Amino acid sequence: MGDLVLHLDNINKSFGGLSALSDVNLHVEEGTTHAIIGPNGAGKSTLLNVCIGRLKPDTGKVTFAGEVLTGRQPHEIAQLGVARVFQTPEIFQEMTLLENVMIPALSHRDGAFRLNATELLSKQGEVREEAEHILEDVGLKDMMMVEAASLSRGDKRRLELGMCLILRPRLLLLDEPTAGMARHDTNQTIELLKKIKSRGMTKVIIEHDMHVVFSLADKVSVLARGQIIAGGDPQSVREDPKVKEAYLGGTT
Numbered sequence: 341m342g343d344l345v346l347h348l349d350n351i352n353k354s355f356g357g358l359s360a361l362s363d364v365n366l367h368v369e370e371g372t373t374h375a376i377i378g379p380n381g382a383g384k385s386t387l388l389n390v391c392i393g394r395l396k397p398d399t400g401k402v403t404f405a406g407e408v409l410t411g412r413q414p415h416e417i418a419q420l421g422v423a424r425v426f427q428t429p430e431i432f433q434e435m436t437l438l439e440n441v442m443i444p445a446l447s448h449r450d451g452a453f454r455l456n457a458t459e460l461l462s463k464q465g466e467v468r469e470e471a472e473h474i475l476e477d478v479g480l481k482d483m484m485m486v487e488a489a490s491l492s493r494g495d496k497r498r499l500e501l502g503m504c505l506i507l508r509p510r511l512l513l514l515d516e517p518t519a520g521m522a523r524h525d526t527n528q529t530i531e532l533l534k535k536i537k538s539r540g541m542t543k544v545i546i547e548h549d550m551h552v553v554f555s556l557a558d559k560v561s562v563l564a565r566g567q568i569i570a571g572g573d574p575q576s577v578r579e580d581p582k583v584k585e586a587y588l589g590g591t592t
């Protein structure tokens with residue numbers, strides 16, 4: 341077993357009177373893919389937002405690689421090697437795919453350019469080469485000079501993944517990376533995420549599609565009504581009566 345690298349300790353988060361996360365404890369092993377599943381409204385997105393600093397928990401803390409993330413700004417968390425892919429891709433629509441992948445590497449992770457013109461030019465060649473490699477990995481190299489706006493939804497999500505990968509994150513958080521994709525696109529994305537896995541990055545993935553979960557996850561945690569009700573390897577979680585009940589008697 342590898343080292344535990346991401347810790348969520350006693351996380352509570354309420355919205356008004358609604359408890360979205362209740363005493364959540366979660367520990368993720370370095371280099372693994374950890375899936376978080378659960379019925380609609382279970383608190384999965386809230387959990388992810390707490391990890392990346394978009395939401396502050398009422399109590400508890402998130403630690404990654406020995407650094408406390410709780411209380412830090414999202415850009416500071418990004419600087420610690422944490423990247424995330426959202427359900428709705430955040431890309432630069434009017435730029436080419438190549439430019440989209442180059443920008444995160446040329447700018448600081450808070451989005452501001454801090455290089456002077458000479459530095460920018462000298463770095464550009466090297467970044468372009470890397471961006472081309474990444475576009476090849478995500479299956480978009482043939483379209484690298486195309487404007488991002490013209491991509492299909494699935495391709496936009498792959499592009500956003502490329503924009504994350506160029507930052508070489510140590511932890512990648514994915515919010516339903518295959519939502520809205522056709523089966524063929526889903527399978528391509530699974531293959532891509534498997535490839536990334538072989539590079540040793542730790543991944544936390546929120547996913548509804550069980551085909552994706554069972555293809556990718558080393559460990560699964562199940563959230564229901566803000567609480568972790570089960571966890572373990574995918575097979576044991578699938579057979580857990582509590583999990584079946586949460587889905588069948590879920591809030592949907």
Ligand SMILES: Nc1ncnc2c1ncn2[C@@H]1O[C@H](COP(=O)(O)OP(=O)(O)OP(=O)(O)O)[C@@H](O)[C@H]1O
Nearest residue numbers: 355358359360378379380381382383384385386387
């Ligand atoms: N900003 C907010 N303000 C008020 N309530 C919120 C807010 N964000 C989430 N909630 C509520 O918290 C609960 C958990 O929501 P969350 O989006 O984390 O669940 P989820 O498991 O990601 O659901 P889904 O699978 O539908 O995306 C829900 O009842 C939701 O309505």
